[in-house]
Amino acid sequence: xxxxWLLLLVVGCGFAPQNAASDATAGSDADAAVMTDGAGxxxxxxxxxxxxxxxxxxxxxxQTDFPVWIDLADAEIAARxxxxxxxxxxxxxxGMPLDYELQRWAPGAPRxxxxxxxxxxxxxxxxxxxxYGDLAKATPPNAAGVFRSNFVAVWHLDDTLASTTIADTxxxxxxxxxxxxxxxxxxxxxxxxxxxxxxGTAQIAFTNPLTxxxxxxxxxxxxQAQTTHTxxxxxxxxxGTDQSRFLYGHYGSGxxxxxxxxxxxxxxxxxxxxxxxxxxxxxHEGNNKKTHVYRDGVEIANSPxxxxxxxxxxxxxxxxxxxxxxxxxxxxxxxxxxDELRIATVVRDAAWIATxxxxxxxxxxxxxxxxxxxxx
Numbered sequence: 431x432x433x434x435w436l437l438l439l440v441v442g443c444g445f446a447p448q449n450a451a452s453d454a455t456a457g458s459d460a461d462a463a464v465m466t467d468g469a470g471x472x473x474x475x476x477x478x479x480x481x482x483x484x485x486x487x488x489x490x491x492x493q494t495d496f497p498v499w500i501d502l503a504d505a506e507i508a509a510r511x512x513x514x515x516x517x518x519x520x521x522x523x524x525g526m527p528l529d530y531e532l533q534r535w536a537p538g539a540p541r542x543x544x545x546x547x548x549x550x551x552x553x554x555x556x557x558x559x560x561x562y563g564d565l566a567k568a569t570p571p572n573a574a575g576v577f578r579s580n581f582v583a584v585w586h587l588d589d590t591l592a593s594t595t596i597a598d599t600x601x602x603x604x605x606x607x608x609x610x611x612x613x614x615x616x617x618x619x620x621x622x623x624x625x626x627x628x629x630g631t632a633q634i635a636f637t638n639p640l641t642x643x644x645x646x647x648x649x650x651x652x653x654q655a656q657t658t659h660t661x662x663x664x665x666x667x668x669x670g671t672d673q674s675r676f677l678y679g680h681y682g683s684g685x686x687x688x689x690x691x692x693x694x695x696x697x698x699x700x701x702x703x704x705x706x707x708x709x710x711x712x713x714h715e716g717n718n719k720k721t722h723v724y725r726d727g728v729e730i731a732n733s734p735x736x737x738x739x740x741x742x743x744x745x746x747x748x749x750x751x752x753x754x755x756x757x758x759x760x761x762x763x764x765x766x767x768x769d770e771l772r773i774a775t776v777v778r779d780a781a782w783i784a785t786x787x788x789x790x791x792x793x794x795x796x797x798x799x800x801x802x803x804x805x806x
Contacts (some may be wrong), residue, residue: 471732481559484559497577507540511537530576577772580776584764639773645716669732672741716741726791
């Protein structure tokens with residue numbers, strides 16, 4: 431060890447979900463051994479950069495610009511990477527950097543969670559690399575670049591709720607929280623999520639990105655509590671006929687998922703109450719009036735369904751966790767938890783949806799991680 435360096439032991443205090451603004455400091459409570467020079471700069475006494483291969487197993491279809499969820503508990507990365515994670519990045523097999531978003535880095539756990547844009551997934555295995563240990567070589571994150579494939583809003587919902595701002599990874603549709611205290615930030619399927627109490631005042635407002643008959647794919651991880659009232663996951667638009675779009679985890683007096691447009695809706699008969707975390711996809715094809723619902727990567731019974739009219743979505747209102755009276759009926763507050771809510775202006779096919787579920791539900795079987803190696 432060089433003279434003048436001080437060995438510090440930072441003791442971990444556990445992980446609290448981080449929002450996009452705080453990801454860079456997510457590892458500051460880590461219990462990794464970190465050396466500093468006299469100026470306090472984090473340095474490592476090592477012999478160069480390292481990397482690990484991540485082999486993504488054959489996909490169910492060819493996917494372009496696919497955001498892959500990486501979730502690693504890896505002591506070797508924690509032992510060599512910086513405590514702030516600034517030297518961690520991802521590359522293709524040929525060494526070219528990939529767009530990534532570092533969602534969580536807690537070396538004391540150890541835990542690395544990130545989104546990485548893979549340009550092409552296919553029917554054969556594909557290897558990418560996580561690199562670390564050389565700050566000078568690292569490329570900075572590009573969260574918006576990860577979600578370039580027709581996404582108009584991506585809310586990870588990891589926000590601490592210490593403020594009212596809810597981050598949108600695309601940078602275009604941030605939300606504003608109302609009646610959501612920090613205690614509403616809870617452990618969820620992919621990091622943190624938001625718990626809604628069903629009371630009808632808690633909500634996250636955003637500017638509606640959908641207009642007219644634009645097609646969409648809306649997806650979210652939902653943990654729907656057993657309830658007796660309509661439970662809104664997300665709604666957009668006004669109260670005029672067919673001028674809104676909504677996705678409900680519990681609809682009306684039954685137990686079904688509800689989707690549709692104001693005055694033109696579908697109670698799907700699919701029950702998710704008390705089922706734990708479920709990944710929902712609602713695909714609306716737009717002008718042809720065809721709508722689909724998928725549960726955990728599989729299209730549900732009686733889907734697709736034909737609505738009676740094409741959407742005519744209007745207005746700027748968008749709400750997560752609520753659809754307030756009078757336009758949408760009384761007591762529509764979400765009763766349960768939501769994580770990783772996304773809106774895309776494209777019709778995702780069944781292969782994309784199945785691949786998303788396989789990756790996010792069981793990442794340790796979606797890919798395998800090889801042994802640490804020097805960077806060539």
